Amino acid sequence: MTRPLEGVTVVAVEQAVAAPLATRNLADLGARVIKIERIDGGDFARGYDHVVHGTGAHFVWLNRGKESIALDLKVPEGRDIARRLVATADVFVQNLAPGAADRLGFGDLRAEHPELVVVNVSGFGAGGPMEQRKAYDMLIQAEAGLIAITGTPETPVKTGIPTADIASGMYCSQAVLAALLRRWRTGEGATIEVSMLEATVEWMGYALYTQMYAGTQPTRMGLSHASIAPYDAFPTRDGQMLIGVQNDSGWRTLVTSVLAAPELADDPRFTTNVDRVAHRAACDAAVAGHTARWTNAELDERLAAAGVPAAQLKEVGQVVDHPQLRARDRWRKVGTEFAEIDALLPPATFADVEARMGDVPALGQHTRALLAESGVDADDVIARGIAGPPRA
Template identity: 55%
Template structure:
C-alpha cells in the first residue's frame, strides 16, 4: 500500500504547476480526478506532438490520473463537480485569477484546498496573467541566467515547478494537520513567491552586497572554480566547495601545489575575483590530459565533477540504468519510458497507471456518483 492510497484529489488544473503537484500526489497513491474542458481538455495536451503524436508536457505531468470532461458553467456538469468535491479530501486548482471564486463552490470541513496562482490572491498583480517565462522575468531569474552579453530563461519551467512543489508539500502538511485536528484548510501558492524563494541567494547577494550577481553562463556567480574547463579532448565540469577541496585539486589533479597558497586564489572570495586568471591556469594544467583521465583524477581526489550530457545521453545514463530507474507507462498513443518517482518508497512498487485520454473516465465517474452520463 502506498502512503496516500485512499486520498481523493479533485483537480481543476491545466498547464504545468497544478498538474505537477497532483502527479506527485498520484505517484504516492492518491486517486486524482482531473477535470478537463469538453472537446479541448487541458491546453497542455496541444503544446506539441512529439510523443506518439501527443504533448511531451502532458505525458510528463499526467500519469496515474483519471480524466473527466465537464463544462463547469453548465448546471448539470456543475452538479457533478459539486458531488466530486463533496467526496474529496483535496481540491487543487490553478485556473485564471478569480475563476474559482466566481463558481461559488461549496466546500466541507475536512477539505484541503490548494489555490495556485501567478502572483497571489491580492495586491496590484492579483489579476495579472502569469506564465512561466513571465514569472521568471518578474522574479529576476532571467536577469541571473545566461551569459554576460545576453540574458536567458531557464531551460525548464522553473516557476511552474517551484509552485507545484510547494503546493505538493502544502497538501502533505495539511493532510498531516488534518490527522491531528480533523479539519481541512485552504492555502495559496503564488508562482512569484515560490520562484523568489528559490532565488534567495542572489537576492541576499544583491541587496546586501551592493551589486547584482553577474551572469556567468555555466559558471557560478559566487563560487570558483565551479563550471566547465577544457581538457585535451573536451570539457569537464568541476565543482570546488571549500578551501580543503581547492588544495586537493591543486596538489592531486593539477600538479600545482603552489597555486593553493597563491594570494590570488587562497580563499573563495579571492578566487571569484580572479576567476579569469584561475580559469586560464586550470585549463593550461589540464590541456595535456584527456577528459577521462581528468575525471579519474578528480574522483580519486574527492573533487566533484561531471560531464555535460544531452537529453539523449541522460536517457542512457549508466547510473539510472544500474539502479533500474526507468519503467514503461501507457499513453493513448502507445507506451513511453518514464523515470520512476524520485520518492522511492522502499519495499513498495511505484504506481505507474497510464496517462488518460481526454474524458476517458467520464462515464465511470458519473456512474460512481449516481449521476447521468454526458448529454
C-alpha cells in the first residue's frame, strides 16, 4: 500500500532536535526529506557524542530516512543550489538562528513559490523582547514554567528528555500535514511559525489554569500527585512499585485484594480520596508497610490481577528489552554510515502499511546525486568547496 506522504518532497535547513524531529516524522510517513547541512561538520547533533557505533545518539534518533547534501550557504553558489532544491519541493522547514534564514535568502520563498509550505521553527517567535535570545531546550523549559513544577518540593529539575524540542517538533509536523491538506484542496501554500516557548507553554495546560483561576502554582510532588493518594513509588523487597489509585473503589480493591489489609478500607482517615490526601503521609506509610512484603514481580502480578493501576520503575536498559515492545514487534533495523542499528517504529501504526524506516545518512552522502538532479556541475562545485563531503 502507499505510504501517506509518498510523492511529497521536503527540504530542510535544520539542526539539533526540533526541526529534525518534525522532518523525520514526515520521512517515516513516506516523504522525501532532503537535509541541507553545513559543509564544515553538518548538523550540530552529529557531534553531541559518538555512542552509536561512532554516530551521535541524537542524530540517529532524528535523521533516519533523509538524504544529506553538504552545502556552503555562506556563498551565493551554495544558496543558489539550495533554492534549486526548494523550487521542486512541497515543504521547506528551517530552524536556524533568528534572522539567519532571511540573511541567507530564504525569507522570500513564498513570493517565488506561492504553493510552498514554509515552516520557521524558532525559540521565542518573531518579534517580542526575546526574539534574538538563544533557545536551548533547558532554557525554554525554564521560561515556560515547566522546571518550576517538575521535581521535588526541595529541588526543581528539567525533564530528562528534551521536552521543549519535542513539543515544537511535533507541532511542526502536525502543521505541515494540515497545510498540505489545505493545499491539496485549494492549491494554496502556507507560511507557518512554531515557537518552542509557545509549544511548551501549551503543554503546561492545567498548571496555567490552576495559576490563573486558583492563584496557586501546582506543587512539585516528585512521583506523587497533589490531588490523588496513594499515588507514588512504594518499596518492595527488591525495588519499588508505582501505584496510583484514583477513586475510592480502587482504594478498597488495593487494600483488600492486593495488600490483604481490609482494616484500611474503613479507616476514617482513608475512606475517600479527599481524606487520603489530607492524611497523605499516614496513607503512604500504611501502603508502604504492606508492599514491602513482596518482590516487584510478586506485587506486580497481584496488582495486575486486581486491576489496580501500577507500574514497575524500569531503568532504561529494561525499556530497551521491554516485553510489550518485543511482543508487538516494534523494533526494526536501519543503516548508518558505520553499522546497522535498531530503531523503534513510530507510535502511530497504520493497519495497511508500515512506516518507512530509512537509513541515517552520512554527512553529504547524497550531495553528488542531488547536485546532478538540480542541474549543477557536481565536479565543479565540489572541487571549489561549495558542496560535497566535509572539508578536511
